[in-house]
Amino acid sequence: MPIVRLHGSERSIEVGKGANLRRSLMLHGINPYAGVYRVLNCYGIGLCGTCWVEVIEGEENLSAPTRMESLNFRQPLKRGRRLACQTRVYGDCVIKLQTD
Numbered sequence: 001m002p003i004v005r006l007h008g009s010e011r012s013i014e015v016g017k018g019a020n021l022r023r024s025l026m027l028h029g030i031n032p033y034a035g036v037y038r039v040l041n042c043y044g045i046g047l048c049g050t051c052w053v054e055v056i057e058g059e060e061n062l063s064a065p066t067r068m069e070s071l072n073f074r075q076p077l078k079r080g081r082r083l084a085c086q087t088r089v090y091g092d093c094v095i096k097l098q099t100d
C-alpha cells in the first residue's frame with residue numbers, strides 16, 4: 001500500500017492504491033487547507049482550488065492532473081502543486097502541506 005509522507009514531519013499515512021489524496025488526509029485527521037478555507041471550501045469537487053499540496057517526491061506515483069486542475073481559475077497551479085481532491089495515489093510520495 002502506498003505511503004504518503006508529510007514533508008518536515010515524522011508523520012506518514014498508508015493509503016489504498018488509487019486512493020483520493022484529500023479524502024485520505026482527512027480520514028487521518030490531516031487537514032490540507034489553510035485558514036478560513038478549512039471551512040470555506042468546495043468539499044472536494046475541484047472548484048475552490050484551496051486544497052493544494054506541494055509534491056516534493058513521487059509525482060510519478062500520482063494520477064495525471066485533471067481538467068479541473070488545469071481550469072482552476074482561483075489557484076493557478078504552479079509546477080509541483082496538485083489539488084489534493086483531484087489526486088489519486090498509486091505509490092509512495094512526499095507532500096508538503098500549505099500550513100507547514
Ligand code: FES
Binds near residue numbers: 041042043044084
Ligand atoms: S476541495 Fe475545492 S478544489 Fe479541492
